[in-house]
Amino acid sequence: MRLTFPDGETLADLGTYVARARSLEAEGAIRLQAVGGVLAAWVCVVPGQGLTGSGTVLGLRTMALAGAHDLDVTVALAAMGDRFARRSANGEAGTTLEVPPAEVSPRWAGVLPPRGGWEPVGTVRITDLLAAADDGIAEVAQGAPEGAGAAAVGMLRAQVWARDVLDAAGTPTGAPAGAGLAARALGFARAGDLRSVSVHRQGAWTRVSLPAGYVLSRGAQGMA
Template identity: 50%
Template structure:
């Protein structure tokens, strides 16, 4: 980390990508957090999309976007999306000033492995978009106004915890995260997303970012 608590990305496009990523994550959870992690020349930005269940965090879904750094940096800080978004809205020519207040979140404590992933197959991006939109509609129809908080939570867990009918199948929550974070859309005909696995983790990857599911 540079003096003054700043992260310096490689170019203006990196700041634009991070700004878009943070903005999309804030649409999912205005009070959410982002974990900024680096040990070298690549910044990894993680955001929580769906919470896990139990002590092992089963079903947790995390979005990941990586950006090149302008210089080697070591940092690992979990901070609010709002604070990062506010800083990215300012002049970033001198870098991204890290917020002074850090947060603790359950998903950020579960670090996915960096190596040892085994290929499983690839999934058509358009099929992921379809699965995500179908799930969104099901949640909206099944949770009318006035539904209790626990009823909505249970419904979401059922919808996003089931597997898609793609081959290979992936958790529907992964399709939702990829769609909501802009990693897939219907403007990319023929795009396929790689699926890899490591123990309890599954990773869905497109050229725009990654979704990690435990």
């Protein structure tokens, strides 16, 4: 399995994305969906709870490919990181990447959001998203003392990152705080950017469209 990119910069961009995702979860995974000349790369920022994956927060980065592709695999971020480290160590300058052969099956990869049917529900300022991320990171750190059980930490994270981001007037924007975490950690937005970005919804899913990627979050089943 291999992916061919139009230039080295695009391939390096994927490497940066993989490194950022690994900073969130070193043992995480990435789903690579390549159709025609476009690659969609999915990673999990916040794992969901229960059978429906409520609270799941996913990052999506799309990028161009050279030539036609047909690929849909989920592989370990560590294996992808090894590929890029080896390229760097060997001074490889090509634009083709060999995808790791061993696939993994994280639960989130089987509950991706729908492609169509999205309806606009509002906008959110990037500064408000990033502020929510900073507040959430601090709350999780303070509320999860050393030695806390995995279940307790997971519940706290789910509560914090599911909260609605508020605007300057204290009005809910429709975007969850987890979208801010993804925006900051994955490099989808920069501090100081004063723009507002769109928020869409489809069923239980919310999508925030950022300058360098998308964040998709799953709320409670049946959420309007």
